[in-house]
Structures are given as C-alpha cells and as structure tokens.
Amino acid sequence: MMTGIVKVKPLCSYFGECGGCTYQDLAYEDELWIKESELKKLFCEELEVSNEIFLPIVPSPEPYFYRSRLDLSLRRVQGQLRLGFTRKGTRRHVPIESCSIARPEINAFMPLLEKAALEKIPSKYRSANLVVKTDNEGKIHWGGIGRRSLKLSESDYFWTEIEGKRIFYSLDSFFQANLAILPKVAQSIRSLLNLDKETHLLDLYAGVGLFWAAFAEEVKSAWAIEESKDSCEIAEFNKCYHKFDHVHLIFGKTEDFLSEVLSSLGNDRKVAIVDPPRKGLSPTALQRLKIAKELNRLVYISCQPQSLLRDLKEFRSSGWEIDQIIPFDFFPRTDHLEVAARLHPNH
C-alpha cells in the first residue's frame, strides 16, 4: 500500500481547464500506482481473478511530450478563430498555444498550424476539426479542412520503427499515439502469444498492421482483418514494403470473416490478437469469438478497461480462462489506460 502521495506543480498552464489531463499534479510513479491499483481492484472484484495474474504496469518512456497525434478544433472566440481543445464531455472550446503531452515537433508547429488553417478555412465555416500528426522522423502533416484533406501520398506516409521494423501510417487511419512505448508493448504481447514458425497469427481489428508487421517473421502465416478502407490501403503498403507474402489482408468485419479464416487453417496452432475500438466487441463479434475454441490463445487489447471487463465476463461464462493481465500506460497524465488480457479456451 502506497502512502504519502504529494501534490506537485503541473507542467501545463491549461491543466484543469482543457480537461485532457488528470494527473499532472502528481509524480509519475504515484500516477502509475493509482492506475495499477484501481485496475487490479476493479478486475479482482468484478471478475474474481487473483492478484497474481497481473504483471506490473508498463510505464511510458516519456511521461510528457509523447503524443504523436493531436485532435484540435478551430473555433470562433470573440469574433476570432482560435486553435484549441474541446473540453472533454462538453462543447466548451479552450484555446491553447501548446500541449505538454504532445511531441515537441507538434508544439513547435502549432503557430504555423493556426496560420495555415486560418488561411485555408472557407469564410462561411464557423469551426473545423483538425488532426495533426508527427512521426519518428519529426515529419508533420495536418488535415481536416476540405474533402480528402486527410489523404497523404505514399511518399508522405509517417513511420515508426519497432525492433528495426518500419511501420507506415497516415493521417486518415488509426495509429497508436504514443510511439515510444510501442517496442515495449510488442515485447509484452509477444510473450503473451508465445509465437513460433508452426503458428498462425490472427490480427483482428488490425489497423494498418502494427502487430502483424512486428510479428510476421516469427509465425507461419498472419491473417489481418480490418474494416477501414483507408487503413487497409496502408496495410497493403506495409505488406509490400516488407515483402510479407505470408501475410493475408482481409478488408471487412472481424465478425464476418473470422470463422472462414479459422476453418482454412485446419489443425495448426492458431493465436489471435483482438484490439477493438473503445466500445469493445459488438454482440455478434463477441458471439463469434466466444465459440472460436480452435484458438490456442487470444490476447485482447483494450483502451477502455470497462468494456474489456464487460467482454471478459462474457468470455469467462463461455468457458475461457484469463491467466495474465498487463496494464500499459499509453497516455501518461491522463486517466486513460491500455490493458492486455490473455485468454485460453477451457476444453
């Protein structure tokens, strides 16, 4: 039990006002302790799992200046359009000039972004939602005003590297916003899956291919299912870049293609990564996954512990066992937590 949490001075002058951060007034180790103990308490009580199945929380290498993506809004304040955040849970616009959890490249770009957006926004627009991203190279692109403004050409794609493997992403597709923690995440997820050359990997809700790209060389084949056309386009680029002929990309919904993929793989060992959006699995996807007992292991990754908990209860009641849980602090200073849970079918 940790005692004596002391308050520290928040780094950001907007702390408490913009609503994005919760823990800037605590030391990082205290924030980690709070997140980890709240998760354990919730899961032990609600799921009746033992404390021993939790591995220690994986901290972010950077507690500040880590976000490679910001969602900003341009709104009229006293007659003038200003760049800012929409306060969480409200429609209130909080003008900002910098963000202490965004990467330095994004902060340096903020004045130019405001200027460029003001030049581009049609006079009849009262507001606009903007996305700005950066990458390992410090490249910056933004979009949000006008049709196809989030579309990048291949030569402009962002990239990050995990264990020397380059993974490309764009403005119009989902990609994890804390690049520095990804190598540690890949290591942990690999250890949960226990991959080898006899194993087929199913990467469900695959995005542009973060996980299959990191693990493809270690498995017999990989099967990615993703419903966003924009993400699939970049996934195809990632597959070609690495010349991964044994990676199969499926454009569609997990719930529609899962059983077909599983039955095509016969009796070989199969493991799955399931990484749905915040709301968790749809009733149909959950139904299809619960009966997928040909899977040797399933690692469910979630950015919303409440929806993870709801879905894990469903798996449990259908005879799956949860034997390991790892929290990852993807978003220091905020109240968000990423969690991976490993499940085995109980035959």
Ligand SMILES: C[S@@+](CC[C@H](N)C(=O)[O-])C[C@H]1O[C@@H](n2cnc3c(N)ncnc32)[C@H](O)[C@@H]1O
């Ligand atoms: C949290 S993201 C994870 C992406 C990827 N695993 C990563 O870490 O970069 C969830 C992804 O699921 C996709 N998605 C949402 N519903 C889906 C469905 N029913 N079937 C397949 N993909 C879906 C979204 O487009 C998004 O790319």
